[in-house]
Amino acid sequence: MTIRFTKMHGLGNDFFVLDLRAQDVELTSERILAWSDRHRGVGFDQLLVLEPATQTGVDFKYRIFNADGSEVEHCGNGARCVARFAQRSSGQSDFVCETARGLLTLSVLDDQQVKVAMGIPTFKPSEIPFVADDAALNYNLPLYPDQASQIKVGALAIGNPHAVVWVSSTAAAPVEELGPILESHPRFPNRVNVGFAERVDEHEINLRVFERGVGETEACGTGACAAAIHGMLTQGLVSPVSVHLPGGTLQIDWQGMGEQVIMTGPATFVYDGELSE
Numbered sequence: 001m002t003i004r005f006t007k008m009h010g011l012g013n014d015f016f017v018l019d020l021r022a023q024d025v026e027l028t029s030e031r032i033l034a035w036s037d038r039h040r041g042v043g044f045d046q047l048l049v050l051e052p053a054t055q056t057g058v059d060f061k062y063r064i065f066n067a068d069g070s071e072v073e074h075c076g077n078g079a080r081c082v083a084r085f086a087q088r089s090s091g092q093s094d095f096v097c098e099t100a101r102g103l104l105t106l107s108v109l110d111d112q113q114v115k116v117a118m119g120i121p122t123f124k125p126s127e128i129p130f131v132a133d134d135a136a137l138n139y140n141l142p143l144y145p146d147q148a149s150q151i152k153v154g155a156l157a158i159g160n161p162h163a164v165v166w167v168s169s170t171a172a173a174p175v176e177e178l179g180p181i182l183e184s185h186p187r188f189p190n191r192v193n194v195g196f197a198e199r200v201d202e203h204e205i206n207l208r209v210f211e212r213g214v215g216e217t218e219a220c221g222t223g224a225c226a227a228a229i230h231g232m233l234t235q236g237l238v239s240p241v242s243v244h245l246p247g248g249t250l251q252i253d254w255q256g257m258g259e260q261v262i263m264t265g266p267a268t269f270v271y272d273g274e275l276s277e
């Protein structure tokens with residue numbers, strides 16, 4: 001059996017793109033783990049799958065799997081890549097795709113940047129999901145079972161769950177130490193993506209993200225949205241916000257509660273490949 005795929009990345013957040021509109025491949029966790037292995041497989045942060053749409057007015061269904069095999073609700077850098085991937089075969093520039101958490105609209109711009117309406121953020125604990133009696137902009141979470149040290153985090157979902165920690169320097173942020181602890185914190189029953197954000201000025205932040213199911217990545221689109229939104233509500237940020245990640249910069253626009261978050265950034269083809277099994 002031959003499996004055709006395309007390797008792409010969005011600011012270094014890398015993807016294995018599989019078009020199941022054009023071929024039939026059973027997605028087992030064994031296969032996904034074998035493909036994601038950076039030493040014995042292709043290697044990627046996320047597997048992005050295009051499937052036939054199940055609703056009218058929708059171009060395709062977009063599914064996302066982390067490198068650890070878990071299926072998740074959203075991936076912002078991936079959304080830009082699937083837009084360019086779909087443009088290559090259809091010639092279209094504007095798409096509506098369905099995800100586990102609703103519809104996304106994607107537009108490939110003239111300069112090949114991609115603009116995505118990423119969804120409406122929620123701070124409701126049950127929708128994140130996060131264990132808390134009431135919604136708040138920040139929570140103090142005990143870090144270790146002895147409850148001795150606490151950390152202040154924001155918790156919100158933009159389709160997928162995010163924790164945001166504001167730091168004075170992302171370069172010195174304890175991403176490797178606290179990322180895994182917060183990712184699996186008991187107050188986040190579905191685990192969480194953890195962003196360490198530094199305010200530069202009212203229109204600019206630096207950000208590093210420890211992604212659920214992957215580890216630290218070069219960029220995270222939903223993480224950039226989550227940090228920019230949380231910063232507009234708590235750090236005096238003003239839209240648009242440029243989010244500088246290790247892999248490059250995304251622009252985030254948000255007009256306030258109840259509004260769509262708009263993300264703009266690049267999407268890059270690396271190569272087309274075939275795997276024989």
Ligand SMILES: N[C@@H](CCC[C@H](N)C(=O)O)C(=O)O
Binds near residue numbers: 073213
């Ligand atoms: N890289 C992503 C997010 C991918 C999913 C995430 N790791 C999760 O588990 O929710 C992005 O660009 O948004």
